[in-house]
Amino acid sequence: MDDTLARLPDAFSGKTVLVLGDVMLDRFVYGAVDRISPEAPVAVIAIERETTMLGGAGNVARNVAALGGKAVLAGLIGDDDAGRAVQALVEREPGLESALAVDPNRRTTEKTRYVAASHQMLRADREDRHPADPSLVLAAFEKALASADVVVLSDYAKGVLTPEVLAAAIAAARAAGKPVIVDPKSRDLSRYDGATVIKPNRREAAEATGVTGAGDEAAEAAGEAILSAAPNLSAALVTRGAAGMTLSRRGAAHVHLPASALEVFDVSGAGDTVAATLALSLAAGADLAAAARLANAAAGLVVGKLGTDVVTAGELKAVLTGAHGDPGQEKIAARERMLEIVAGWRARGLKVGFTNGCFDLLHPGHVSLLAQAKGACDRLVLGLNTDASVQRLKGPTRPVQKEDARAAVLASLSAVDLVTLFDEDTPLELITAIKPDVLVKGADYTVETVVGSDVVLANGGRVVLADLKAGQSTTALIARANTP
Known part of the structure; x- marks a missing residue:
């Protein structure tokens, strides 16, 4: 890595990322199972403890804060216990600020996982997936936009990022000169036209374009198909797991970035780390190629972490400068x-x-x-x-x-x-x-x-x-x- 790239994490401090998307409450319920119900052939779990954390767009915001930036989280929650739990988690996290709107007619998206003896027995989702009221979503977004350096649209197909919201948010950000990064869920990538860069994983890119295959040529073809589907999109960054990433830009050669992880412990949350690092890198003045290289390094670091899904600017800089020391530590x-x-x-x-x-x-x-x-x-x-x-x-x-x-x-x-x-x-x-x-x-x-x-x-x-x-x-x- 060159010195310019290694200095980028120092510039994350003071940068603000506005994250708009589907905010969720992830709840984990742990217990023991030692009998079968007499009422039906199902296990009975004796609940012992529960934990909660921010999920969906909230995890992108957590990654921004961990990297030293400020994250403003926009989206919708309901007037319910889960919504209040989300607000409390945001207020408790250093570096996070809430721009969440409350919709009393909509429940907060909540995923509850029941775990016994380390096995996930059941996941129960509470959610409303119908299209949200655009006025509620956009009012909070537009109020927070002025103070933001860059925008991340985190789409989990829960109804917040409707075509109307996407078009208005992208247009407002572009008019304000703010880069827009999209983490997509829809197969119709034209919905995100006008954004700066879209970041699908290999599966999402294949579903949207019909281009399959794990090699570099397939990644290039998928990138070109994405840019063709959205003529005002500047770039596509396809994340490819163990094969790394491929950056496709208009009028430029494709850039293939090999995976940098020495050992993979956990891939959960890596995509959110990539989105957060891309956002802060662009906010700090990096071009797309440099931002992608830094995001690739962050992804390699986070999948090598144990049971966590964020990295810090200090950890990222240490990896870039070769000063990270013994990985066993x-x-x-x-x-x-x-x-x-x-x-x-x-x-x-x-x-x-x-x-x-x-x-x-x-x-x-x-x-x-x-x-x-x-x-x-x-x-x-x-x-x-x-x-x-x-x-x-x-x-x-x-x-x-x-x-x-x-x-x-x-x-x-x-x-x-x-x-x-x-x-x-x-x-x-x-x-x-x-x-x-x-x-x-x-x-x-x-x-x-x-x-x-x-x-x-x-x-x-x-x-x-x-x-x-x-x-x-x-x-x-x-x-x-x-x-x-």
């Missing part, structure tokens, strides 16, 4: 952050495993145990005793390696998805907080003697006793090292 998290990541995994239906230990001198027995633990789950959290905890358990001469070094070594292993330190003598508090689906310890324990087994079993999880490699022990290693 992303796997080391304090308890609060760890719980956020685990919640993100569970929201996506992943099975969470847990094991723990001092791991003072890593040996083949440790590697085998961790491989078996990862084989029993989708994501493995490792609870690591702090130095003070190890000393209380093992004596004043231990640990041989300090906690930072032990955590770094463990985080470098592919079997380990997350490392978190605990200072207590046992990991019971940590296990109670995580409620893992799978708890793994060595076969020198019994299920009854594994700390936290009662918590896991009561929550519908299971305990796995991993086979041990004979003759492998940290204590034995230290003794041999000290033998003259």
